[in-house]
């Protein structure tokens with residue numbers, strides 16, 4: 001007897017090259033079998049006919065430090081009920097505010113919360129002052145020591161390079177992020193858009209595994225040249241292992257840029273939401289809605305799923321614990337429904353698309369416990 005059997009859903013798990021109608025059995029909080037027509041019964045059975053059964057979604061760019069950062073939202077309220085079982089807080093905390101994130105968020109949430117530590121000690125407290133304008137906040141040795149002491153939670157170093165955040169500091173914040181991250185072999189997540197220099201100059205500083213977030217922003221110094229072509233240096237960077245992440249956000253995603261880049265075969269390595277206070281009521285809503293935007297733009301469901309499960313987990317050093325339904329893994333599972341209709345998708349630049357289908361979370365299983373899930377989008 002299993003604790004839970006999820007029957008008849010379409011299981012898509014790129015970590016094991018699986019896309020088939022299967023039953024998923026859970027016992028003692030772990031996946032124990034993924035099979036066509038599983039024989040044994042479950043104490044709890046869920047008929048998942050018509051649903052897509054995925055590894056619990058992994059969102060590598062969120063801001064889940066409420067009450068301290070103006071960006072902060074509650075992960076258990078805004079991520080978990082959408083099928084997102086693992087999130088990475090992308091630099092909301094720096095070393096001066098990190099203990100609070102650790103205690104009140106990482107260790108207190110039901111959602112599995114990891115983080116990228118901001119290279120600026122203040123993290124993302126407010127927008128009154130750019131966090132990297134005053135370089136005294138950016139102490140690479142202190143950040144490195146904190147990250148080295150907390151490898152279970154700190155998965156990388158975050159830096160934001162737009163002009164409003166760096167002021168006259170130029171690329172120095174990036175160099176300090178490198179000084180903190182590189183000796184530990186940790187990735188840096190670089191927020192781009194309105195940067196003082198072209199993106200090619202920024203990626204030239206990065207090592208394989210480093211992450212560029214807000215890849216499809218619509219500001220200057222993006223991925224496209226004036227003729228609308230993807231810069232060859234960026235293709236080369238992707239080739240050598242730089243990860244280009246979506247990080248949709250409230251001001252960092254343009255359909256025009258994304259559509260041109262995808263048409264040119266420049267696909268994101270990971271799809272993340274950059275979910276925070278200013279976009280939970282649109283244009284982001286939740287990670288499944290961001291996934292649906294990429295389906296709409298022509299990626300296959302499997303390509304999309306890979307970028308929010310195994311690909312995302314791998315990018316943040318969590319490949320062993322998240323993003324897979326291989327037997328033995330913790331039973332974190334997302335059940336979504338692909339529904340048809342007419343769904344209004346907004347980017348951050350006034351461009352609107354009406355999509356004939358979207359993805360709605362219906363259930364989420366966290367460590368073997370099944371809960372109903374529902375979209376944050378208005379159509380639910």
Ligand SMILES: [Zn+2]
Nearest residue numbers: 061063090274
């Ligand atoms: Zn962000």
